[in-house]
Amino acid sequence: MxxxxxxxxxxxxxxxxxxxxxxxxxxxxxxxxxxxxxxxxxxxxxxxxxxxxxxxxxxxxxxxxxxxxxxxxxxxxxxxxxxxxxxxxxxxxxxxxxxxxxxxxxxxxxxxxxxxxxxxxxxxxxxxxxxxxxxxxxxxxxxxxxxxxxxxxxxxxxxxxxxxxxxxxxxxxxxxxxxxxxxxxxxAIDARSAGSALSIDPTGAIVISGAWGLGRAVAEGQVVPDWWRVDRGDFTVLERRGGTKPLAARLDPRGGEVWRRQTQRRSTAICLDDRTVHRLAALVVEAERIFGRPREVEWALDGRKRLWLVQARPLTAVRTVEQIPDSDPIVAWLLGGSVLEGQPTSPGQVLGRARHVGRSGRMQSGDVLIAASLPPGMTAVVAGVGGLVLEAGGSTGHAATLARERGIPAVFGLEGATHAIPDGAHILLDGTLGRAWYRLEDCPRTIDR
Structure with missing residues (x-):
């Protein structure tokens, strides 16, 4: 054509x-x-x-x-x-x-x-x-x-x-x-790796997420993607976190897509080298310049190491979020408890109770939903929660976009959260840092704020 x-x-x-x-x-x-x-x-x-x-x-x-x-x-x-x-x-x-x-x-x-x-x-x-x-x-x-x-x-x-x-x-x-x-x-791009990128995050950096194969694995939160935070000036990598990517979607020669399980070694191997990250970051910033405002960009890298842009939607909820002061007695108490770290997904902090899908009664306003993943059919549930923790997924992807547009603090890629954080536990969720502090024992005073 x-x-x-x-x-x-x-x-x-x-x-x-x-x-x-x-x-x-x-x-x-x-x-x-x-x-x-x-x-x-x-x-x-x-x-x-x-x-x-x-x-x-x-x-x-x-x-x-x-x-x-x-x-x-x-x-x-x-x-x-x-x-x-x-x-x-x-x-x-x-x-x-x-x-x-x-x-x-x-x-x-x-x-x-x-x-x-x-x-x-x-x-x-x-x-x-x-x-x-x-x-x-x-x-x-x-x-x-x-x-x-x-x-x-x-x-x-x-x-x-x-x-x-x-x-x-x-x-x-x-x-x-x-x-x-x-x-x-x-x-269609028969991608060797693909994912999404945010042209700016609350720290002022570019965020890139990626996984092996087609972008569906990242977009649908099927894996914990590799994650980069990149300087917007010279595109140097400020921070890099390897993900866990046991599945990859590929184009099927007979038509459609097929999911393929990855070896243990490949599932933890980084899907982009720093040179490609540099090139991708430059494209993301250029896309932002063209539209005149921050963008969330979906990308794909083909077998010849050519980068392609396949979507560029407005980036929602890029904002400076007021932190709950560490001097708050509830915060200080929770900071002394257990902590898990995932990928910063939707900025903000929330204090509440951890609630597991299917284990609790009706969700209360301010509760922090803990789940392995968030299928599209559960998007209505998100509207009523105070915070969101998912074991799979990362800073980009559909569920992350939905959390940001609603202003819900979220941390994704927090592996083991459904087993580690008990239902009903007191929790402090920081979506800007990507951390969740929690305690099961009685709080010294009510956590309702």
Missing amino acids: TRSPSWPDAPLAVILSLDDPGCTAAVVGPKAAALARLRKAGLPVPDGFALAAPASEAQLREARVAQQVERLFEIVNSGGEWRRQAIAVRASLSRTPVPLEIADALRAASRRLRPPLAVRSSALVEDGVSATFAGLFTTLLGVLNIDDLATAVSACWLSRFSDVVIRYAIGRGVDLRRTSMAVVVQE
Whole structure:
């Protein structure tokens, strides 16, 4: 595929090359628009195109569910029970193929790309500062042919009406009528390692996380990634922590992805050398300069050691957080207890009680949730917690983004936390330092603040 913005005429003007100046957030969603902007600036972004949001509305008309969808929106906005209506909408859409004229446009555009392809949602409300929808819509990698491409596009459209997305939209005050879905299609990178980076953290440094294989392992919190803190001036490594990466996702030659278990030696081997970290940090800072504000960037390193940028969303909750003074008697008492260290994830401190998923009764406001990981279906739980500790994951990734956008102090990659920190223990969680102090014995006075 060439870099020319000139594409075959398509019905509804649904197909836009990522080199097309018409790739704006209002048409193709913030995710695709950000990639187009980076590509225009000369940064390494995989070639591709966007299927504009009006195509998803055409699918609703094709399935004759426009009235059902409007009814769903009305029920949600009135606070009614919406799940049955959402199921009905999904059932109707799942039975309806991509409209023929849109499928023809996809076929023509995809011929200009080299498979395998990456197919990702780019909803019009996605990647916002206060509502990122991180990890809640559909991404499919390793798409090999036009039939699979049409199916992948349908899956992206369908994810707009998932229970997880609807719950999240309600919790963040997002009008579901604004969730019209564009789709971005790119040449997939068969990454040897991949991850995410924050252009600035509360200490003023760049933070990079990475693991072997595709970025899904980091994004979904399947591993404890390698972690770097890098100087924003000369890109020297200020701090480096090796992760535990027993799993790696790779592109399957037959299509899709496959998880592969790593040897013990490889699972603890650092996935990037310092020279590559230096190059990546420079790209991250350049991405921030292009957009004029901090960014969270997803990256991939291919087999030829070429770096690629595959997403650049606004970075949420970069702020200076007031610390609870060490002179506080409760803090002083907890600092004398046991401590575990993980990766700083979402800044801030919280004093509370440790609560394990499935072991406690109803979560109380201010409780610190302790879990092995946080699947997308549990995102609603996060809204009511005072702090969050996960054994897997790291400073970047979908769960980390969701914690930061809600201002919830969090430490991820805190291995062994579910066994070490008892349910009900008093806990001081510091998401800026990446540490958790805890004690099980009675507190000298109530910890409720």
